[in-house]
Amino acid sequence: MDVDQYMAELGRAARAASRKVAASSTATRNGALLATRDALDGARQSLAEANAEDLARGAASGLAAPLMDRLELTPARIDAMLEGLRQVANLPDPVGAITDMNTMPSGIQVGRMRVPLGVIGIIYESRPNVTVEAASLCLKSGNATILRGGSEALASNRAIAACLAEGLQAAGLPEAAIQVVNTADRAAVGRLITMPEYVDVIVPRGGKGLIERINADARVPVIKHLDGVCHVYIDDGADADMAVAIAVNAKTHRYGTCNTMETLLVAASAAAQLLPRLEQAYTAAGVELRGCDRTRAILPGAKVATEQDWREEYLAPILAVRVVGGIDEAIDHINTYSSLHTDSIVTRDHARAMRFLREVDSSSVMVNASTRFADGFEYGLGAEIGISTDKLHARGPVGLEGLTSQKYVVFGEGQVRT
């Protein structure tokens, strides 16, 4: 069977299964999640063997160390998968809620019902634990899923798929509710993202390059996360201790995450006092500073920031620093260079706080908090399939609700239009 035909088969089966999943009860879907948990727990041996196979293949083909690390299914990572399944089973079910019910002049009652999207395609790289995480969120939200993981993890994903099938079967749900693409052929991805008749949305998880390629070629809507060029702006008159604490945390808590600050903006009136304190803290943490001219007048040790630095997602211990005249310049800078991810103001001024919230066009805008809080768990979503930098449908951290839609429901008593 060729790849096109194979993917169309998966699509057809997913579409049919999605109807069954959407109509299933919360208890049934939770049952499948917990049965999958038990199946994985019982399959530790076969998971380890499959993973060893992938790791051996990776080592033989010279896979880079960070990719080898992501590929590995350690006992602790399997424990985390089991715990994740338990947590998702315990989350409230978003499906079925009817809200915004109103009676219209015609007498009909109109409301909105939260419903699954249908079939979700997930495309990701070499982390096998994403298979369980993504599948569980899609199932909980009443959707069918087609998962396409990195070919490096093919054996691990097959072993996980067997456990997912066991869980679905135990709950009486169709196995096609969660399908793992069982081929390393790259054409499978091309087909998955161009069959809107079977797939309602694609969620790519991985590096910016992967996501840009998928977005360019997709004929199915994509919920995507591009880069996180996040800012902290220290306002005129901000509390100095708070400003330092937030600016240091936002940069140094973790370097490789999308909600890490990449550019610090400081009001001119605060720069002379704060920049030397900040430099000391950043130097202690090993962070390289790249500054504008006004920054370098205060911190001669900082390197020169170029235009490119304002656009850069370093994901590394490097920070671009710019002194701005005040909030207007700060908002201009952010709306010019930000990737629309997360930006924070440190201020004591209420009016400027509210202006920042309204006028900065990013998925998360914060007052007096570290950008590192932009995260589904910290926002109370209970889970996260990703952080969307899109403006449509789901924006910011995407939990179960982002995997659903709302349809209009109308209750009449025989009304006709006159």
Place this chain on the structure above:
Amino acid sequence: MDVDQYMAELGRAARAASRKVAASSTATRNGALLATRDALDGARQSLAEANAEDLARGAASGLAAPLMDRLELTPARIDAMLEGLRQVANLPDPVGAITDMNTMPSGIQVGRMRVPLGVIGIIYESRPNVTVEAASLCLKSGNATILRGGSEALASNRAIAACLAEGLQAAGLPEAAIQVVNTADRAAVGRLITMPEYVDVIVPRGGKGLIERINADARVPVIKHLDGVCHVYIDDGADADMAVAIAVNAKTHRYGTCNTMETLLVAASAAAQLLPRLEQAYTAAGVELRGCDRTRAILPGAKVATEQDWREEYLAPILAVRVVGGIDEAIDHINTYSSLHTDSIVTRDHARAMRFLREVDSSSVMVNASTRFADGFEYGLGAEIGISTDKLHARGPVGLEGLTSQKYVVFGEGQVRT
């Protein structure tokens, strides 16, 4: 200046203006709408002259009669534009509302703020009144707009654009908040839909062909309305009078609208009693029936329905009729052939009503009401930019809320992530 460059200029100006519009007060935006109303009222003479120019060009190039009709700006249509502007000014402003505010264990408060999308591109055909309608909805919801109407209406749209500019100016908003593409070059559309750096969403309004072309080529998200293959299912045991009233209204109230029923499904147990009554009513209205074998066994006068008939949006006095075993077959039929627009069940049975609502995967699902109610005004949205058959972002009738998004807002008191 070439078209690419011209469109990029419009885009840049729109992006800059969108920030100003987003930050403007409700009163300012309403003021611009009412000033536009006055400007149009004062420009009736120049509107009539511009429109006469378009009509003469249309007549000379042999434009079809329905297109000539759409193109015409009668005094009554100008009155309707003025009234529309007044109504939009009176609608509640969706922008700025903060909802879902919760305090997290870390102490941060997280909520969602409703915000404009940014820049909206509208592509439509030869109705000049759409220029005012679409521009007013985009402005009210805090967005900048680039409008690209049919080239047949170029002179009329230029005259309207002058009034829109006057209205914006009177309110102190940038003129680039509403721009009308001032070239008949078709390459302008191609550019408009492929500049995500300047345009956040495209709303095409027009025939299915136009929308499919735009959707195929767009690199910007599209809020689209494809076809309306709507169903009424008359359930086992339905009230006969109600069933006939709804089935007749859903088909015959208007033939050319997207929420008109195109296929009638009748439970086998009700068919013998109801189909002859329905045939009588449809024949009186001049509706041609095309039935399945079981339908034709009861109504020998009906033509044969082919597979293609189940997929057809007739937009004409033709109706496909199918007898089904019951609700399972009805839901299967709808989920196979429906365009996900609007489907209604006529029933007395509560459990089947709720199953229909949950399991039919359409943007509007109804119980005991005519499909003709699927409309922004009947749903109380106050206005409508279109009816979305997409599942993401906006589904069903799209009002002002569909032209906005929600971002996360976080209020802290200096919290950092530990």
